[in-house]
Amino acid sequence: MVQLRQNIQDVVKVLIVFALCTCVFYMALRLVHEEYERQHRYDPPSGAAVKVYHPLEQRWPDRLSIFFQLGE
Template sequence: MKQLVWDTFKVFFIFLACTVLFYTGLRMMHAEYEQFHRYDPPEGQSVKVFGQEQTLLDRLNLFFRLGE
C-alpha cells in the first residue's frame, strides 16, 4: 500500500512539473510575440500582389471557370 502511494505521488509530481514547464514556455512565447507588430507597413522594395484591374465580366468568367 505504501508503494502505491509513493508511485502515485511520483506520477503526480512529474505531471505537475511538466505542466508548470509547459505553462512557463507558453508564457515566454506569448511575451516574445506580443511585441511583434504584424500589421506594420512593409519596408523596402515591396510589390503589390493583387490589383483591382478586372472588370465584373472578368471576375464572373473566373468564377465559373474555377468553380469558386
C-alpha cells in the same frame, strides 16, 4: 500491505513530477507568448520591400465568366 504503500508513494511521486513539469511548460509558453505579443506584426515593411500584388482592371463580364468557369 508494504507493497501497496510503496506503489501509492510511487504514483504520488509521478503525479507531483508531472504537475511540476506541466507548470514549468505552461510558464514557458506564457513567456514566449508575451514576447511575441510585444512585436508589431502589421507594421509596414521597411527596406527594399516590393509590392507583388497588382490587380488587373477587368471588365465585370470577364470576371463573371471566370467566376462561373472556376466554380467559385
